[in-house]
Amino acid sequence: MLVAGLPVLAAALAVLVRALRRPDDRGAWLALGIAVAVQAVGAVWLAWPGGGSNFPAPADGVLLAFFPAVFAAALLFARRRLVRINAALWLDAAIGALGAAAIVTQVLGEAADRATGGGWPSVVALLYPMFDVMLVVMVLVAVTLRGWRVSPVWLLLGVGLLAHVAADVGYASAGFAGQQRPLWVPVLGLLSPLLIAAAALLPALQPRRVALVGWRTLITPSVLTLVAGGLLVADHFNNASTAAVLLAAATLVAALLRMALTFVENTALHHSRALALTDELTGLANRRAFHERLRAELTGEGRLAVAMVDLDRFKDLNDTLGHHAGDALLVKLGERLNHTVGDAGLVARLGGDEFALLLPGANLAHAADIGRQIGAALQAPFEVDGLEVVMDASVGAALYPEHGTTASELLQRADVAMYQAKDARTGFQGYDPSRDRHSRExxxxxxxxxxxxxxxxxxxxxxxxxxxxxxxxxxxxxxxxxxxxxxxxxxxxxxxxxxxxxxxxxxxxxxxxxxxxxxxxxxxxxxxxxxxxxxxxxxxxxxxxxxxxxxxxxxxxxxxxxxxxxxxxxxxxxxxxxxxxxxxxxxxxxxxxxxxxxxxxxxxxxxxxxxxxxxxxxxxxxxxxxxxxxxxxxxxxxxxxxxxxxxxxxxxxxxxxxxxxxxxxxxxxxxxxxxxxxxxxxxxxxxxxxxxxxxxxxxxxxxxx
The missing domain is CATH 3.20.20.450 (EAL domain)
Incomplete structure (x- = not known):
């Protein structure tokens, strides 16, 4: 038996050496090395004369320690690869654990009681399949979060852990049935640590950061919640064990908490998105909102105009009256621009005293008319700090598709036209390629x-x-x-x-x-x-x-x-x-x-x-x-x-x-x-x-x- 445990001990040593020699994911590989080591020690102890004469034996405690060590390794791996480990992830883990416990208790509870006589031995017997189900869920979650793009390291780790689960299933099935274990059970038990050791010997890859967003994160909690609900429904027609019912109910409670947390997060996300698309000073759309709307408009078939508006001598106002006066003027200017454009387009503040207009369906004549209206709107003085301030603006416009077919091209060329208007002091200028000093040439x-x-x-x-x-x-x-x-x-x-x-x-x-x-x-x-x-x-x-x-x-x-x-x-x-x-x-x-x-x-x-x-x-x-x-x-x-x-x-x-x-x-x-x-x-x-x-x-x- 000691000779049979030597390959497992060698595998454990390989994983531990990898953890000590290479700094990347050192804690995770150290936990995996400990997991493989306790598996070897527990297997040898259990096979030693008298080691497995009673159930549960002390060796079972050692063997069960394999699972917490693996889960700890998974958490350490996740810390480097997940953008953020939030409360939702912990609730998903709780749903997984409770759901797995409910399933195993319902399916194997009676068999475990018959095989062990009930009580504490039955609980220990059920811990193995419970942990195994959680291990399978963990592997599947890891794969789905990565989009099914699995590197050789993670493939070997996943297959190694699933081989351990399969060996446990074979061992438990034979034990519950009172039969001799088939040959494939110890083979898989030996293959599992060897695959983990092989993964440790492969060169490390730079970890790819994954955000916990999207439908993939909801697969596991959703499935286990449905199973838990199914157990409670089945209990109405055919009495299930009390433990299974309680675990299923706890799973549903955790799922409700997860749902409430998701609702809160979505509300906060919606509010954050609104803030992210709004200029804080003027309340107008900001640069991001303008780009999103412009890209959406460009997917259609119609023409449009993009105009840039920039105040003349705005720096003089800031230097004379202070930035607070400049901010007050920008707020009033935003209101006038919004009133001038109305529902015919979108007004956004890009930054400083620079504003952008999106005018769907507009041609150059319409854009020029808007430019003249803006000039007229600015003729009325602004009241700033008790003073009447008159400002002028330069407006430049570019047309789709004549002057550009992408958002960046249109904005750049409208900006060029705006500076042409500023240099010529004409108030408005349409884009003229012959005067563009910023051309591709x-x-x-x-x-x-x-x-x-x-x-x-x-x-x-x-x-x-x-x-x-x-x-x-x-x-x-x-x-x-x-x-x-x-x-x-x-x-x-x-x-x-x-x-x-x-x-x-x-x-x-x-x-x-x-x-x-x-x-x-x-x-x-x-x-x-x-x-x-x-x-x-x-x-x-x-x-x-x-x-x-x-x-x-x-x-x-x-x-x-x-x-x-x-x-x-x-x-x-x-x-x-x-x-x-x-x-x-x-x-x-x-x-x-x-x-x-x-x-x-x-x-x-x-x-x-x-x-x-x-x-x-x-x-x-x-x-x-x-x-x-x-x-x-x-x-x-x-x-x-x-x-x-x-x-x-x-x-x-x-x-x-x-x-x-x-x-x-x-x-x-x-x-x-x-x-x-x-x-x-x-x-x-x-x-x-x-x-x-x-x-x-x-x-x-x-x-x-």
């Missing part, structure tokens, strides 16, 4: 541009800056080009406007700076003492790390700071004037030159000249190109040059395309000029010849032919 271009940076496809051309007093080339401006492998050399207009609104612009600017400084160092080593001008992007201008990065680049290439001029446009200042001022101050302390580019085309130019540490003023080419023919342009250039000189700034004119313009610029006191009259931007290897020719002739730079 743009995304593809940005992806190609990112690869171009990695493959060093970006090259620099350099446009000379001519000293109008001496006719010599004092410096150059670095201008980026893209040597595209398919489309050839592409100018900055083909890609920079698209890159300016992405995170790619910052590394692109640093790449241009590094390339320009490397070339400048090479020219200086060759005897060309030039200044280099490089345009600075807004992303770099607002990055406090930029001064340090430029200092390291200058040191790396051995270029003195005064040989570098960084050009910034007035429009860049509008993003964050304070942060931009801090970065420019640090750059000024570093010793690099700072130029205000495209002067005259931005906002608050005089304020920038007074406040910013710039030492160069670049007059925009839109005033320079026609100044020899247009007196107004000539007057603007002259007054700007005079202003720059009075402030001690070097004045540079760009866009010089004629000798007449160059003569006028020299006469009015501009310091430097650049343009096609002197030379277009040229590759680095062509510039030295131009510079040396101008220096030798002292007559300016010869034009390229």
């Amino acid at each position: 743009r995304l593809q271009l940005i992806a190609e541009l990112r690869h171009a940076l990695e493959r060093d496809e970006l090259v620099l051309h350099y446009q000379p800056k001519v000293n109008l007093s001496t006719g010599l080339v004092d410096g150059v401006e670095a201008l980026v080009r893209w040597q595209h492998p398919v489309h050839g050399l592409r100018g900055p207009g083909a890609f920079l406007p698209h890159a300016e609104h992405t995170a790619l612009m910052r590394p692109l600017t640093l790449h241009v700076l590094e390339t320009a400084l490397s070339q400048l160092a090479a020219w200086r080593a060759d005897g060309l003492e030039l200044h280099m001008a490089v345009n600075l992007a807004v992303q770099n201008l607002l990055d406090l790390r930029t001064p340090g990065q430029i200092a390291r680049a200058l040191d790396k290439h051995g270029v003195p700071p005064h040989s570098l001029t960084l050009e910034v446009t007035e429009s860049l200042m509008l993003h964050d004037p304070q942060r931009a001022g801090e970065v420019l101050a640090d750059l000024s302390q570093l010793g690099v030159g700072l130029a205000l580019d495209d002067f005259g085309t931005g906002y608050s130019s005089l304020e920038h000249l007074k406040r910013l540490p710039v030492n160069e003023l670049k007059i925009d080419k839109s005033f320079v190109m026609a100044m020899d023919r247009d007196p107004a342009d000539r007057a603007i250039v002259a007054s700007t040059a005079a202003l720059g000189r009075s402030l001690g700034l070097r004045v540079v004119a760009e866009g010089v395309e004629s000798h007449a313009s160059a003569s006028v610029l020299a006469a009015i006191g501009c310091d430097l000029a650049q343009g096609f009259h002197y030379s277009p931007p040229v590759p680095a290897d062509q510039l030295p010849a131009l510079v040396r020719a101008a220096r030798d002739a002292q007559l300016g730079v010869a034009r390229l032919t």
Whole structure:
């Protein structure tokens, strides 16, 4: 008998070793190892001479300990795989236990009494089949919760436990009938621990989290509740045992509690869903509700419009009166939008001051009419904190199916149209693909541009800056080009406007700076003492790390700071004037030159000249190109040059395309000029010849032919 128990002990040892060596599900496998070990000990004890002479024997207590250990392992497995172990699960377990006890008591109660004489031995005899039924229920529940997708580990575990149940059934059947156990009973009893050990030796898989929702969770409690009810009905016609009736009644009580808990959970779920679909501030539908309704509408055949509404200058209101005033305004705005749209569509607040409208059956004309009605509704002042506040809004609309066929496409394109309306200050704008800077083609271009940076496809051309007093080339401006492998050399207009609104612009600017400084160092080593001008992007201008990065680049290439001029446009200042001022101050302390580019085309130019540490003023080419023919342009250039000189700034004119313009610029006191009259931007290897020719002739730079 001891020899027969050795395979079971070996299986127990294998499971325990797995639990100790591998951390995943360690507690569960330790419980399974204990279960297999007590099975081996109980079987050997029972087979030992005198161990099974009486029933129940002490060995039965050891054998019965197998079941609590397995149930403990199941609970530990469940803790890692179930999203939440709630009260419903415990009630289901109680229904399973009570239902199993009622079934076994009714079916096997009399046979157990006859075989054991009743009393305590009968109870012990019934514990085996009760636990076995619970074990079968547990395996079936585990399988149904996983959707019948069973991995090899769980397949071996399930078959091993069912083999144990089958062995118990064979053993109990023979015992109740007073017959010899058939051969397959000990075979299954030996196979069960071996299968469990085999499961322990398989590689572990990442546990898949399962939520206790859906119809599968109700199968077991429903079936056992029906069985318990059936037992009570059968007792009316044919008296059942008292114990079976009491257990069936307890099962029904647990089922009623489970039903009540389900009702409470469903009520709470319905309330939570309502909250989840409602904007807390305005009471309108929120982003999730809007997406659900839009996706539902898209399953139909009709057309529809999606509109985005965004308040103009809402940030100013928040900054002036506080966020509580902004919230009060949004509530009132939501009411007006809801009244304007009415039953014809859905109004939702997506976040901040951004609202969305869903207009089933609407065409562009109807959407535009709604936009005009919204504009009219906003003309009446809002009363906020005792003040009358007038707000404007920008509305953009996209149509299904003309502008998109999915919810994400329609929302994105309505958003693009809304920003087009905001930029143009038109109030309403329908989506126009030709004006969409966020198109698929743009995304593809940005992806190609990112690869171009990695493959060093970006090259620099350099446009000379001519000293109008001496006719010599004092410096150059670095201008980026893209040597595209398919489309050839592409100018900055083909890609920079698209890159300016992405995170790619910052590394692109640093790449241009590094390339320009490397070339400048090479020219200086060759005897060309030039200044280099490089345009600075807004992303770099607002990055406090930029001064340090430029200092390291200058040191790396051995270029003195005064040989570098960084050009910034007035429009860049509008993003964050304070942060931009801090970065420019640090750059000024570093010793690099700072130029205000495209002067005259931005906002608050005089304020920038007074406040910013710039030492160069670049007059925009839109005033320079026609100044020899247009007196107004000539007057603007002259007054700007005079202003720059009075402030001690070097004045540079760009866009010089004629000798007449160059003569006028020299006469009015501009310091430097650049343009096609002197030379277009040229590759680095062509510039030295131009510079040396101008220096030798002292007559300016010869034009390229």
